[in-house]
Amino acid sequence: MIYAGKNTGILVQGATGSQGKFHINLMNAYAKQVGGTGVVAGMTPGKAGQEVFGVPVYDSVADALDEHEIGASVIFVPAGGCGDAIMEAADSRIPTIVTITEHVPVHDIMRAVAYAGSRGSRVIGPNCPGMLVPDECKLGIIPANLCRKGDVGVISRSGTLTYQVISELTSAGFGQSGIIGIGGDAVIGQTFSEVMDEFHADGRTKTVVLIGEVGGSLEIEGARRALDIGMPIVSYIAGVSAPKEKRMGHAGAIVEGGEGDAASKIERLRALDIPVASRPSEIPELIRSL
Amino acid sequence: MKFREYEAKQIFREAGIPVPNSVLITSADEANAAQKKVAEKVVLKAQVDVGGRGKAGGILPANAENISEVARDLFGKTIKGLPVEKILVEEALEISHEYYLSITIDRAKKMPLILFSSEGGVEIETLAKERPEALRRVYVDPSFVTLPDFIVRNVIGTNPKEIGKIVRDLFAVFRSKDAVLAEINPLVMTQKGILAADGKIILDDNALIRQGISENRDLTPREAEAEKHGFSYVELDGNIGVIGNGAGLTMATLDIISHYHGKAANFLDVGGGAASDRVMYAVRLVASMPGVKVIVVNLLGGITRCDEVAKGIIEAGVPQPVIVRIAGTNEEEGRKLLQECGYVMSDTMDAAIRQAVEAVQ
Numbered sequence: 250m251i252y253a254g255k256n257t258g259i260l261v262q263g264a265t266g267s268q269g270k271f272h273i274n275l276m277n278a279y280a281k282q283v284g285g286t287g288v289v290a291g292m293t294p295g296k297a298g299q300e301v302f303g304v305p306v307y308d309s310v311a312d313a314l315d316e317h318e319i320g321a322s323v324i325f326v327p328a329g330g331c332g333d334a335i336m337e338a339a340d341s342r343i344p345t346i347v348t349i350t351e352h353v354p355v356h357d358i359m360r361a362v363a364y365a366g367s368r369g370s371r372v373i374g375p376n377c378p379g380m381l382v383p384d385e386c387k388l389g390i391i392p393a394n395l396c397r398k399g400d401v402g403v404i405s406r407s408g409t410l411t412y413q414v415i416s417e418l419t420s421a422g423f424g425q426s427g428i429i430g431i432g433g434d435a436v437i438g439q440t441f442s443e444v445m446d447e448f449h450a451d452g453r454t455k456t457v458v459l460i461g462e463v464g465g466s467l468e469i470e471g472a473r474r475a476l477d478i479g480m481p482i483v484s485y486i487a488g489v490s491a492p493k494e495k496r497m498g499h500a501g502a503i504v505e506g507g508e509g510d511a512a513s514k515i516e517r518l519r520a521l522d523i524p525v526a527s528r529p530s531e532i533p534e535l536i537r538s539l
Numbered sequence: 540m541k542f543r544e545y546e547a548k549q550i551f552r553e554a555g556i557p558v559p560n561s562v563l564i565t566s567a568d569e570a571n572a573a574q575k576k577v578a579e580k581v582v583l584k585a586q587v588d589v590g591g592r593g594k595a596g597g598i599l600p601a602n603a604e605n606i607s608e609v610a611r612d613l614f615g616k617t618i619k620g621l622p623v624e625k626i627l628v629e630e631a632l633e634i635s636h637e638y639y640l641s642i643t644i645d646r647a648k649k650m651p652l653i654l655f656s657s658e659g660g661v662e663i664e665t666l667a668k669e670r671p672e673a674l675r676r677v678y679v680d681p682s683f684v685t686l687p688d689f690i691v692r693n694v695i696g697t698n699p700k701e702i703g704k705i706v707r708d709l710f711a712v713f714r715s716k717d718a719v720l721a722e723i724n725p726l727v728m729t730q731k732g733i734l735a736a737d738g739k740i741i742l743d744d745n746a747l748i749r750q751g752i753s754e755n756r757d758l759t760p761r762e763a764e765a766e767k768h769g770f771s772y773v774e775l776d777g778n779i780g781v782i783g784n785g786a787g788l789t790m791a792t793l794d795i796i797s798h799y800h801g802k803a804a805n806f807l808d809v810g811g812g813a814a815s816d817r818v819m820y821a822v823r824l825v826a827s828m829p830g831v832k833v834i835v836v837n838l839l840g841g842i843t844r845c846d847e848v849a850k851g852i853i854e855a856g857v858p859q860p861v862i863v864r865i866a867g868t869n870e871e872e873g874r875k876l877l878q879e880c881g882y883v884m885s886d887t888m889d890a891a892i893r894q895a896v897e898a899v900q
């Protein structure tokens with residue numbers, strides 16, 4: 250299992266907002282298609298008793314857990330309440346907490362991720378498209394029609410760029426064992442190296458595509474982890490043309506104090522003998538040549 | 540968003556961190572009065588947001604006799620390209636020792652990190668590289684609202700106890716202001732005791748609203764306008780306008796432009812679920828930048844509807860050629876609409892970008 254599986258009951262926090270509703274519908278359409286459990290409960294404070302596409306809504310995470318088996322939560326709560334939502338899920342010891350919300354204050358995330366760790370919960374995101382395991386489960390907003398079952402794992406800080414890479418992989422005949430969007434913020438829950446361990450422990454992944462971008466150095470840490478556990482990887486790093494000290498869309502995508510530029514990341518990856526694509530379209534060829 | 544030195548010092552003062560006497564002036568006429576209020580000997584510090592301000596001539600000593608002249612001189616300057624609009628008139632200090640203190644966020648460890656050195660007054664990056672043992676690094680559990688004593692002890696070691704209070708107060712600033720950086724460099728020992736001689740605070744852009752800040756003034760006017768529409772936008776200096784959805788895909792678009800030896804004019808991420816009026820606005824915004832000869836639109840929909848995108852592009856009706864790659868929901872309808880209006884369509888992002896680069900060569 251990679252964070253969640255076919256039989257994982259999913260809770261959606263922020264279920265009655267437009268994003269929550271829209272994606273509950275899509276997540277359950279996918280669950281139906283693959284014969285999985287999907288979203289079993291929604292949660293929005295003050296909205297108990299409502300239903301969203303047949304999914305019952307509760308006032309609190311604890312109330313939802315009284316009625317349902319829940320193994321993962323997907324959060325669409327607005328940015329200001331997002332840290333709180335993560336902590337509420339962690340307080341109830343939900344093992345996997347996928348946070349889609351963008352623009353969450355970094356101090357909130359640091360605290361929520363630390364608290365989740367102390368409760369044995371793992372946070373994916375924030376500011377991410379979530380995760381999808383083909384033919385098993387979808388937690389978040391990754392377009393399912395692009396994905397095919399296979400043995401290539403995808404870990405990415407980005408959303409649409411991930412979709413681009415998935416469609417390149419699928420059309421080149423490489424199916425995916427799991428697609429995990431870890432998020433574009435400076436501080437995130439699960440990092441490349443932790444997801445690498447998850448793919449490794451699951452055992453169904455032969456190669457991992459690591460999709461990074463400017464800012465920080467999590468990609469290098471993740472690549473080192475892959476080498477340690479013997480997981481073959483290829484990489485693509487977006488932002489070689491990004492100017493310094495400018496935030497490129499994602500809160501975490503900024504070159505600061507001479508650290509985190511794409512060119513030096515690519516150089517460090519290549520120094521570890523990791524193939525790095527210069528365009529997303531080169532990724533399938535690099536996998537073939539491994 | 541970055542606070543200027545005078546704003547950081549005001550925040551420090553309110554938090555109980557001692558700072559030198561100072562007055563902010565916006566014209567040379569105010570210089571004399573400011574000097575009288577502050578001290579016999581002063582320094583004039585240009586409030587521009589650049590590193591190496593002192594070496595670039597942005598910090599000048601002055602006294603009662605020459606202050607008006609020095610102020611006029613400094614107001615007339617540009618420091619590393621930035622005009623001097625505000626000057627901090629500050630008392631000149633007799634410094635016996637310099638320290639470095641900052642609190643930042645360690646992305647990999649996901650924790651606040653306090654950096655302290657008793658060898659301040661130097662470039663911190665240089666110190667970290669050349670004498671890492673002179674830089675104390677202490678991590679703080681994110682659940683701590685105030686600093687426990689042991690952390691303060693670990694930060695200051697055998698250095699003067701009064702620095703401990705400053706460490707606590709700076710941490711309170713870091714927390715209460717949603718800072719991603721709170722820095723005192725240098726922290727100085729003087730005949731008057733310990734003082735924050737220079738300060739820098741950078742706020743988390745995601746926390747501006749709860750900090751009561753409605754506009755991020757680090758943005759250019761066009762960037763600020765774009766932000767109001769929910770776009771992420773950065774101006775660059777090439778001639779190929781870029782519109783994408785998602786930060787990563789848009790960055791990759793810029794990179795492929797470089798790969799084909801083209802130069803992007805901008806970065807514009809329209810965000811998810813772009814409706815036709817937002818796409819129209821984005822196309823017009825990019826077309827309005829001087830020097831843009833061609834625009835490449837690279838949108839990969841999950842929830843983005845391609846027919847909406849197509850309508851937006853057509854309604855924008857800009858003079859430059861627009862080369863379009865769209866994939867996702869209602870893709871066929873979108874492509875049909877655009878083809879009927881004579882737009883250039885590409886099946887892949889590589890091909891669309893190559894065509895855009897060729898169009899300007």
